[in-house]
Amino acid sequence: MRNVTLFNAPGHRFVLLHESEPGEEEGIRSNQYLVLHEGRGVLLDPGGFGVMPGVLTELLQYIEPRELKAIILSHQDPDIVGGLSTWLELTEAPVYAPCIWFRFLPHYGIRDLSRFVPVPDEGMACEFSPGFQLKLVPAHFLHSEGQLNVYDPIARILFTGDIGGAMLPSDLEYEFVDDFARHLPYIEGFHRRYMCSIRAVQCWVETVSGLDIDMLAPQHGPVYRGRAVQDFIGWLSNLKCGIDLMVPGGRFADGTRS
Numbered sequence: 001m002r003n004v005t006l007f008n009a010p011g012h013r014f015v016l017l018h019e020s021e022p023g024e025e026e027g028i029r030s031n032q033y034l035v036l037h038e039g040r041g042v043l044l045d046p047g048g049f050g051v052m053p054g055v056l057t058e059l060l061q062y063i064e065p066r067e068l069k070a071i072i073l074s075h076q077d078p079d080i081v082g083g084l085s086t087w088l089e090l091t092e093a094p095v096y097a098p099c100i101w102f103r104f105l106p107h108y109g110i111r112d113l114s115r116f117v118p119v120p121d122e123g124m125a126c127e128f129s130p131g132f133q134l135k136l137v138p139a140h141f142l143h144s145e146g147q148l149n150v151y152d153p154i155a156r157i158l159f160t161g162d163i164g165g166a167m168l169p170s171d172l173e174y175e176f177v178d179d180f181a182r183h184l185p186y187i188e189g190f191h192r193r194y195m196c197s198i199r200a201v202q203c204w205v206e207t208v209s210g211l212d213i214d215m216l217a218p219q220h221g222p223v224y225r226g227r228a229v230q231d232f233i234g235w236l237s238n239l240k241c242g243i244d245l246m247v248p249g250g251r252f253a254d255g256t257r258s
Ligand SMILES: [Fe+2]
Pocket: 075, 077, 143, 144, 162
């Protein structure tokens, strides 16, 4: 387990908080991110139940849980929400989540939804303290029906949730994508099977086209930087996936597997 600082300037930091080592996390390995601004923090996709103690330990290097101003959930999956009920006991921070997933959150043992902020389909702009702003950007059907990205205009980093996520073999690890062509084999099957359709992809590409992006930070696998950012977006914008490829009988036209 180790942290990777993606952006560091006086008063503002964007940290990949817990990059788990191969074999350390059951199931798919996931990234958790902490955005820090003048002693306050926002936690993005806190992770499943199993990683919660490790994520907390790493977070304590930077801030106390009570200094969290928000937790943001990109969507409803267990690798994101699984540890949330414990976080709710440690912090008073509001939890932002896509509005369509609210009725499902009680199934994670969350009874009191009063601390939750429903994010409308169009996304929203948030200001957590003076000068500490994040933009919640819609990315619906990529892969979840209600999905959010989070844009940090100071770090110029877009947290993309499962978009850009890589399924690296257990014996392979690298922190950044610099050579997109070499990275492609680890994302292709996942995107073809889990992403909904080229229509959803193209809506997202247009939505994020106005953002100034230095890095794409996914919830799984390495972070895209430099040329790899536009290389990835260019590849994705032409990708037939999900229902574009589906044929009767549960198969996919190009033999796609995740
Ligand atoms: Fe997911």
